[in-house]
Amino acid sequence: MTDRSRSMSARRTTYLAGVCALLVGLTACTGEAEPGRAGTEPTPAGSSSPSEPAVSETVARTVVLGDQEVSFEVGPVRVQDGVGLLSVQATEVDPGDGKNGANVDLALSDPYSDNRIGPSGARLVDTAAGTVSTVAIDGADHAVMTTGSSQLSDEPVTMVAGFAAPTGETVDVLLPYVGYFVGVPVLTEADDGAAAVALADLTDSATADLTLPVATLDRYTEDQAGAVRTRTEAEEVTVAIAADVLFAADSSDLGPQADAALASAGAQIAAYSAGALTVVGHTDDVASDEYNQDLSVRRAQSVADRLATLVDLAPYPPAVEGRGESEPAAAGSSPEARASNRRVELLFTPSADATHAGEEPAPVGELPAAEGPVGTGAAGVEVAFLKDAKFAVSLDEVQRVGDTLVGQVRVERLAGGRANLAHFFSAGAWGSRGKLDIQVQWAATKLTLLQGGTRYFPLDYARDDLGQRDPLADRYLSTPFGDGEVQTVTVVWPSVPGDTVALDAPVFRSATDAESGGPAFRLTDIPVVEP
Template sequence: MGNRKRRQAGGAGARGRSLRLWVAGGAALGLALAGCSGGDDGGKASPAPSKGGGNGGGTSAKVLQSQPMAHADGPAHAELLALTPSANNTVTLRARIVNDGPQRIRLSQIFVDTGRQNQVAGLLGSGGLALVDGAGNKMYHPLTAGDGHCLCSDVNNVEVQPGKAQELYAVFPAPPVKNVMVWVPLAPPFTDVAIPSGSAGPAPGQTLDPGSAQLGRPVVRPLIGTSEGAAEAIDQDGNDTRVRLSADVLFALNKADLTPQADATLQKVAKQIDASRGPTVTIDGYTDNSGNDAINNPLSQRRAQAVEAKLKGLVTRQGVDFRSAGHGSADPVADNSSEEGRRKNRRVAVTFARPPEPAPPAAPPSAPPASGGALPVVASVRPNIKSPRELDTAANNLKFDVNAVHRDAGGLVTVNWTLTNMSDKVTAVAAGLGRPQSLEYSGPSTNGARLLDPAEKMRYWPVRNSEDSCLCTQLANRARGELKPKESVTYTDVYKVPASVTTVDVELPWFTQTIPLKGLTIK
């Protein structure tokens, strides 16, 4: 342990010498370090920026976009300042958190990459920031040095006082696209952010130069989008499409002969395989946990083989290698203790390379709302729930507003929505927004908001990454889950929806109820 500390201390000294030379070379850019570092100032934050965009620490930066934050400590907003190329095929993000309320807000915990916090030394601070490539279904996380320290602001134990601001930076591997989504925890994402040409100097508070530091392995996680219909569910990640077909539609009870209803379903799958460019199609059969392995394993194998034989006759593309296997009751996707869960587990999954997706309709990005300004409202509802459960009828105290349903240049659809407490008493909301327990494949901190394509009867759940962390307001992560009278909070969810879908219903959760807002256009 002592040797490790000495190595880190020696590395810190070398980095300090490198930084002094680097900052001196970038002094002409007008970058100042005082008062802007996430943690180097003993937990103090800069004054809130003026309308001109200055952060009070000697820098001046134009605010590119601004979004409200659903922080439990009170009202705040996030500002996007810059996203610029930097050395060694990286890009540097600069953002700012502004405290709009009467009490301090804590930045600890919300800017942690939970997938790496116990694996890499020193990876704390702004690791929760991310860049999202919707077209490639990839999520890019801040880089680390060889010793595990994040190339990002350290905001542990940092508190932003009322009227003050805290600037953040993070260095990422450069995505292979021109426009990205910038993800800031507890805030709607900054969408359609262009990566310009040029090169960034050091950000305020930056202590590692990506051009000279020994960089660790980049962390780029695939994104998984899930949709569900009566006959099928679809999981799409960075590389593959997995179509989970209901065995209840394909087969009679305890049988492996395809039903007449299976034809239309398998024809749809065959068209997707024809559009795919991958050489291999895998077919996996599963059962629920009823019965025993002596019955379930061979049944799932025969069902997978029946689907394989049918698809071989429907797929017209040459050179496709089909592989089938049965797994019995292994790897459930839902809870076997309910009939609905068992129905989801009785399935045949067909996996193949993700077909190229058509580009979404070209449209100029909508202007983000100004800081402190009223958010637009594209749909609104006051529930009138009749139920013997007091928890259900508590929704009648709330107003549900949808502020935006926006498809970005990468094809991801972002839904921003606001809850307002219309009553004269404090109302807890977090518990009412939880996911259904049968949704085993979605992360435990996602909310239950979803989209419905009424034409195809397909429901879409928030996108998640390979660590099972959703692109949504994570209610367990210092998000505001309790509203004072007349207080509002804005949540967000991101979905993977085909470009052909242009109108959706937004279904917002409330305990056992669903709050629908119908016929919203994706813009």
């Protein structure tokens, strides 16, 4: 384990104090601006200091925290010594209304990153580079940020957090419970002069001692009712095909359903101009090692031979391997685990000079049957949850931002009293990839897009060296809200072809086949709009 992994593991054991603070202190956060399009207009003119950002330096939107309207001005990102300092200013819209001020520092906190209160939950998104930056960590294993809990009153509250310096002139910002801000300006010291908040004000560590996390955004899709699963990472594309749709038991002869699954899998590879392809067979743990090894090789060869007749493999003639039962995808010997382990994988590494077709493979098949209530995105659906809670969920549109789609899902509590969403939008502690990860059990991991029979999961990224992953979405839905109040949950998906999409929250099951996460529902006919 690296030093970074050790420090992140240590922080995970101490996050409970921050969790408790969030559960007590957070209140409802509601995006009042147009979903997916908020924050694109310039703010009123002002000075260039962090407390009064200039018109060209900020992107703004208004939300509701608890029962108060709050205006957020995000930006600029000021680069100092290779560190980008993001400024976020919150101002109460009607400070004389007699209501208690909202605690904005607490709203932006992420107890998994740092159990101190501050804007540790902010993320910088570079859609052109396909990366996300999380808050910098100093030599004391603390987030590089302003800290402390500040309630809004007559004066605005300004928060600052440090990140790896963005490489472009603008960067997008995702704030928990607030929303997605497109095109926040990035200023160098030459552009901006001396800023009111310096890096030395946020940490005692030297710049060389800071960890500046930048992660590649990865894609995960499923076709053929989950029989074909594709993960696209920076250096490799992995397509896993369930053996049960390809072969009968103990057979390496392809069955009648194989062509549809192989055509779907092959389309993921054929989008690249050049690279190296390996077809790998895997089995479950039934029968002997020797038998399973031989079966896995024969199955991989059958897939390679048939795939070559369905797509053009001339640019990447496949190698064939069998790994028997040595690399299970799921632990255990339950029927569900063994079914996951019986698979054939296409492992593709694009060449350094390879080009991509630029468009997503056409969706395959028809919409799968819905597992819960169905309504249009604009009209929404009513969804029951736990004992007596009921919510209205809607999504008017998704916005195309670069190679992504951004959605602001509106949730109104209809009944059940004051509480948080908890795992309402989550696939559970097992996550949407079947791995146990308690840090995503309250994240919006189960909000997927459907186009035809293809399911698109939220973009995600590696959180640490241990293989745990975070979605590019609100990931800790601990904000309590009461009957008649509204929350807005932000999710970022990969680009999807077409002018409309469907939002689907399916039923997920854990490795033990128990139902996991929140309830199922579907929203259809959601328009995809340009910025």
